[in-house]
Amino acid sequence: MAALKNDTFIRALLRQPVPYTPVWIMRQAGRYLPEYNATRKRAGSFLGLAKNPDFATEVTLQPLARFPLDAAILFSDILTVPDAMGLGLYFAEGEGPKFERPLRDEAAVRALRVPEPRESLGYVLDAVKQIRGALGNRVPLIGFSGSPYTLACYMIEGGGSDDFRTIKSMLYARPRLLHQVLDINARAVTDYLNAQIEAGAQAVMVFDTWGGALSDTAYREFSLEYLRRVIAGLHREWNGEPVPNIVFTKGGGLWLEDIAGIGCNAVGLDWTVNLDAARRQVGDRVALQGNLDPAVLFSDPATIRNEVATVLRQFGKGEGHVFNLGHGISQFTPPGHVGALVDAVHELSRAYH
Amino acid sequence: MAALKNDTFIRALLRQPVPYTPVWIMRQAGRYLPEYNATRKRAGSFLGLAKNPDFATEVTLQPLARFPLDAAILFSDILTVPDAMGLGLYFAEGEGPKFERPLRDEAAVRALRVPEPRESLGYVLDAVKQIRGALGNRVPLIGFSGSPYTLACYMIEGGGSDDFRTIKSMLYARPRLLHQVLDINARAVTDYLNAQIEAGAQAVMVFDTWGGALSDTAYREFSLEYLRRVIAGLHREWNGEPVPNIVFTKGGGLWLEDIAGIGCNAVGLDWTVNLDAARRQVGDRVALQGNLDPAVLFSDPATIRNEVATVLRQFGKGEGHVFNLGHGISQFTPPGHVGALVDAVHELSRAYH
Numbered sequence: 001m002a003a004l005k006n007d008t009f010i011r012a013l014l015r016q017p018v019p020y021t022p023v024w025i026m027r028q029a030g031r032y033l034p035e036y037n038a039t040r041k042r043a044g045s046f047l048g049l050a051k052n053p054d055f056a057t058e059v060t061l062q063p064l065a066r067f068p069l070d071a072a073i074l075f076s077d078i079l080t081v082p083d084a085m086g087l088g089l090y091f092a093e094g095e096g097p098k099f100e101r102p103l104r105d106e107a108a109v110r111a112l113r114v115p116e117p118r119e120s121l122g123y124v125l126d127a128v129k130q131i132r133g134a135l136g137n138r139v140p141l142i143g144f145s146g147s148p149y150t151l152a153c154y155m156i157e158g159g160g161s162d163d164f165r166t167i168k169s170m171l172y173a174r175p176r177l178l179h180q181v182l183d184i185n186a187r188a189v190t191d192y193l194n195a196q197i198e199a200g201a202q203a204v205m206v207f208d209t210w211g212g213a214l215s216d217t218a219y220r221e222f223s224l225e226y227l228r229r230v231i232a233g234l235h236r237e238w239n240g241e242p243v244p245n246i247v248f249t250k251g252g253g254l255w256l257e258d259i260a261g262i263g264c265n266a267v268g269l270d271w272t273v274n275l276d277a278a279r280r281q282v283g284d285r286v287a288l289q290g291n292l293d294p295a296v297l298f299s300d301p302a303t304i305r306n307e308v309a310t311v312l313r314q315f316g317k318g319e320g321h322v323f324n325l326g327h328g329i330s331q332f333t334p335p336g337h338v339g340a341l342v343d344a345v346h347e348l349s350r351a352y353h
Numbered sequence: 354m355a356a357l358k359n360d361t362f363i364r365a366l367l368r369q370p371v372p373y374t375p376v377w378i379m380r381q382a383g384r385y386l387p388e389y390n391a392t393r394k395r396a397g398s399f400l401g402l403a404k405n406p407d408f409a410t411e412v413t414l415q416p417l418a419r420f421p422l423d424a425a426i427l428f429s430d431i432l433t434v435p436d437a438m439g440l441g442l443y444f445a446e447g448e449g450p451k452f453e454r455p456l457r458d459e460a461a462v463r464a465l466r467v468p469e470p471r472e473s474l475g476y477v478l479d480a481v482k483q484i485r486g487a488l489g490n491r492v493p494l495i496g497f498s499g500s501p502y503t504l505a506c507y508m509i510e511g512g513g514s515d516d517f518r519t520i521k522s523m524l525y526a527r528p529r530l531l532h533q534v535l536d537i538n539a540r541a542v543t544d545y546l547n548a549q550i551e552a553g554a555q556a557v558m559v560f561d562t563w564g565g566a567l568s569d570t571a572y573r574e575f576s577l578e579y580l581r582r583v584i585a586g587l588h589r590e591w592n593g594e595p596v597p598n599i600v601f602t603k604g605g606g607l608w609l610e611d612i613a614g615i616g617c618n619a620v621g622l623d624w625t626v627n628l629d630a631a632r633r634q635v636g637d638r639v640a641l642q643g644n645l646d647p648a649v650l651f652s653d654p655a656t657i658r659n660e661v662a663t664v665l666r667q668f669g670k671g672e673g674h675v676f677n678l679g680h681g682i683s684q685f686t687p688p689g690h691v692g693a694l695v696d697a698v699h700e701l702s703r704a705y706h
Binding site for chain 1: 516517518521522524525526565567568569570571572604606607624625626627644646647648649651652653656660663679683685
């Protein structure tokens with residue numbers, strides 16, 4: 001194992017000293033980059049891109065060629081696991097992800113199985129290996145998955161939803177049935193993330209995109225509990241190297257202390273959270289990742305610099321901060337503004353370390 | 354002035370003793386009711402309904418004829434104020450509200466004026482008077498408006514938005530320009546709510562639907578500050594009767610203590626907030642309104658009763674709770690389930706008073 005040339009991201013997740021605050025950007029390989037759109041065009045579709053290790057490697061590396069980011073993140077989708085369960089992931093033009101065979105009855109739930117990643121998700125593991133090779137230890141590679149509850153939302157709704165009517169009807173009226181789905185999802189996500197780690201992922205992140213739409217009581221029972229199980233089952237090191245993990249519940253600021261208590265290394269925060277207050281809440285239990293409003297990137301380099309300064313000042317001096325947006329970058333972001341962001345983080349953060 | 358036959362809602366907002374927890378439902382006069390849809394059909398459109406005092410009175414009273422609700426709420430739209438400013442509110446079929454002439458440049462901002470409610474919003478004031486007459490002091494009538502920031506979102510975006518790209522670009526790059534809009538909006542909302550009170554509204558609520566999409570720093574500067582100004586300018590009594598007010602920032606749970614500090618009588622809470630924790634945070638400064646997940650109403654009467662019990666138990670013994678959903682009722686709600694909710698609140702809450 002060659003040592004990482006830039007291990008600031010891993011060190012920050014472990015709350016170890018770093019010379020500056022590392023930064024990466026959720027959805028950094030994405031539609032705001034013309035080179036991404038060109039590759040996607042060649043691939044024919046989003047899934048054509050995500051399921052082909054050559055293309056996935058190419059787009060994963062694109063933002064790193066432009067910006068001195070401190071981590072790469074596997075190009076993939078949060079819904080690969082239910083696709084591997086046989087639900088049939090597809091993308092309708094101009095809409096979000098959908099499933100051909102959503103879970104709509106008890107028979108479908110009873111037929112669900114935990115997929116063997118090496119059998120049905122080999123294309124992801126191949127991409128991880130190939131990206132690691134292409135990265136050549138410049139920066140670490142992040143693997144990821146959707147959370148058990150977020151996967152269940154798509155599996156049961158059959159796609160995105162404004163009101164989560166179908167899954168919430170099940171949650172309130174048939175809670176045990178939903179728990180069966182979540183139990184399978186938790187085991188599947190754990191196996192999948194461990195397989196990514198074994199293939200070369202050097203950190204992993206669980207995206208709980210929809211947990212924040214739950215009530216306080218329901219969040220604890222139907223999302224947090226299964227995040228806890230995933231975290232408990234993850235490899236903490238591989239080949240003698242630590243493999244830290246990050247949990248991100250969008251809209252989960254109210255539950256920060258609870259999330260920090262499930263054993264994860266770091267908690268992702270959206271921009272509604274005050275980082276100073278957050279840090280006081282979690283103490284030295286976890287690192288924090290975030291949390292610039294992605295809309296700041298619509299402004300101008302001077303404003304971006306000011307807003308970066310505000311986020312850094314809110315976190316304050318000391319270790320345990322990974323800079324990121326509070327949500328995925330918008331496709332309407334001018335690429336040059338990302339450069340301004342990364343430079344501002346690297347430059348302004350030195351005073352805090 | 355005849356005394357209210359049922360003043361539990363007003364008393365709860367003032368944290369005075371009540372025999373049971375009063376309940377009303379956001380959007381209680383709405384599309385889940387077949388009689389509402391019939392009236393809307395006769396009116397020809399949503400705006401035809403909202404702008405005609407006869408129709409507005411008819412639909413405001415419809416849910417009260419079905420359910421023993423403890424308050425009526427004026428049937429109107431949160432965007433009447435910018436419509437009165439000349440922006441041209443309209444509803445495209447299957448989409449949300451839109452403006453024909455959104456604010457897109459400095460000249461448009463400079464041309465904005467605080468409308469005189471009696472001149473340009475007379476149809477709302479007429480509806481208030483007519484509804485008060487029709488209610489005959491059975492239950493109080495709630496008046497309302499969108500918050501200064503939420504109005505600005507629609508005025509600047511021209512309609513709903515996923516990412517608030519236009520207003521947030523202005524917020525970050527041209528903050529003073531946005532402050533000009535918000536200053537005008539705050540004065541307009543204050544005048545408008547006071548005019549509703551003078552016409553007969555016995556409580557008022559400010560809906561900050563989109564403040565929760567702001568960063569912590571931006572929320573305080575661009576939404577909360579203007580909510581504070583509105584609250585500071587509102588009549589606190591009229592004709593010798595107290596007129597309590599309620600502030601509701603959807604997704605604002607993280608800012609509860611700050612909202613409770615702006616001088617309002619009550620804070621509305623969505624379902625992500627734990628009412629027990631919320632009550633400990635606000636102490637006896639404000640009453641709390643909420644916060645059942647509207648999706649509970651998709652389940653069944655027994656489940657609804659259990660979930661109502663959970664919300665009541667979380668608030669606990671004592672005064673200062675108005676039961677409500679955490680957001681507007683869904684059009685897909687079976688009307689009978691609303692009856693189950695109201696009955697459960699009335700019955701189960703007696704043990705807490």
